[in-house]
Amino acid sequence: MKPQSMLFTIYGEYVRHHGGEIWVGSLTRLMGEFGMSEQAVRVAISRTVSQGWLKARKIGNRSYYSMTPRGKKRLDEAGARIYKQTSAKWDGKWCITTYNIPEKQRAMRDQFRKELSWMGFGMLANSVWISPNDLADRVKEIAESYNITDCIEIFTSEHIGISTDKQLVEKCWNLDEINKAYQEFIDQYRPQYEKLREQVEKKQEISDGECFVEKTKLVHEYRKFLFIDPSLPEELLPNFWVGRDADDLFRNYYALLDPGAVRFFLSVFESAPDKDLALS
Known part of the structure; x- marks a missing residue:
C-alpha cells in the first residue's frame, strides 16, 4: 500500500465523516498502523498538497489538513460508487x-x-x-x-446497431478481466470474513485496532475496482458476473469491522480546536 493512496482511503473512509480536517500527528499515527514511517507519511502529504488534493491550515505549531474542493468531489464520487445502491432501470x-x-x-x-x-x-x-x-x-x-x-x-x-448493446460493451471493456479481479478479491477476503464472523458468534474479543487495520485494508483493496469497473447497469452485465458476490462480501465484512474501526479512529483522531479558541 502506497502512503499517498492510503491517504485517500483514510480521508474518504473516516476524516470526511468527522469534520473533514485532521491533525498531521493523528494522520501519522493512523498510517503508522500499516508500517508507514512518519517521514513517508509527511512526504505523501506534501505530494498530495502539491497536486491540489489537500490543503493545510496552521494553528500555533500544529498543522491540520483537509481536502480541497477538488479532493472532496473526488471522495464523494468514490463513496457513491463504492457504496452504490441498486440502480434504476437503464434508459438505453x-x-x-x-x-x-x-x-x-x-x-x-x-x-x-x-x-x-x-x-x-x-x-x-x-x-x-x-x-x-x-x-x-x-x-x-x-x-x-x-x-x-x-x-x-x-x-x-x-445505439441502433449493428451489434447488440452487450456486444458493444465487450468492445469497450474487458469484463472477463474484471470478473477475474473480483474472484481474486473473493478468494482473498472470504476466509478472513468467515473467520471473523465465527469469532463474533463465539463472542471472542476483537481489538478496535485490529478492526481499524482490517477494515481500512478491505476498503483500500475494494477501492481499486473504481479504476477498472465501469459500473454498468444490470441490463448490460453478463449472466455470470462475480461483481455481485464480491459486493455482498465487501458489505458483510465491512459491517462486522466498522464499529470497532470507527472507535479506534476516534481514539486517535484530533481535529483543529474551535476557530474562536484558536484565535484567542
Missing part, C-alpha cells in the same frame, strides 16, 4: 464524449483520458469514449477545469 441512452486535443497538449490529453476512465467511460474508437451512465455534466466540469472546452464534444444517443 449512451453518453458519448469525443475530443480533439492537440499534440502540444499531450499531457493534458493523457490526463483527460485518465479522468474518463476513472468515471467509467470505455474507449470505442480513438478519441471516442462511451458510457451507459449520464455523466455529461461531470465531463463538462472536468473540461472547464482543464480549460479544454473548445476541444470536447458530448452527445447523448441510442
